[in-house]
Amino acid sequence: MMLSSLPGFIAMALVLALSKIPGLTMLGEVFELMINALPVILAVVAAKQVADLDDVSIVAGIVAGVLSVKGGIIGGIIGGILAGLLVQYIFRKCVEWKFRYNRQYCSRWNCQVDFWIGSLFPHRASRLKAR
Numbered sequence: 025m026m027l028s029s030l031p032g033f034i035a036m037a038l039v040l041a042l043s044k045i046p047g048l049t050m051l052g053e054v055f056e057l058m059i060n061a062l063p064v065i066l067a068v069v070a071a072k073q074v075a076d077l078d079d080v081s082i083v084a085g086i087v088a089g090v091l092s093v094k095g096g097i098i099g100g101i102i103g104g105i106l107a108g109l110l111v112q113y114i115f116r117k118c119v120e121w122k123f124r125y126n127r128q129y130c131s132r133w134n135c136q137v138d139f140w141i142g143s144l145f146p147h148r149a150s151r152l153k154a155r
Contacts, residue, residue, distance in 0.1 A: 029069050036062075063100025064089030070101050074108025077115060084111040 036058050043051035067089030068082055075081035088107035092099040 029065055032065050060093060063093050063095065063097060063103070066097060066100040067092060067104030067107065070104025071108035071111065074105055075111050077111060080115055081108055081111055084108065 068085030071085030088103035092103035
């Protein structure tokens, strides 16, 4: 729900009200900055609602929101929905990938570093096993 973003909207209303006070007119620029950040907030909420992956969907929503700032509120919502759908697919594919693990080679604790280097850079794996 949008309930999680309610404090952000309350803060925007307070800053707008404070910017109308004669001594605090500089808060008008802060309010404009908050208005420009509104697509980011909406993209995060939309991505979190669609993906239901906690931190992963929040980061995807932030990236989508920053990229859709010029699209406005509608662009932020559409970008957040697309980010939520895309992050589910990418996360599922990343979990489905399998890395090879050689127990005979790994007799030490620091073998995990060699394992990840070998998985990420297969052309270096033969050099690691030669040691």
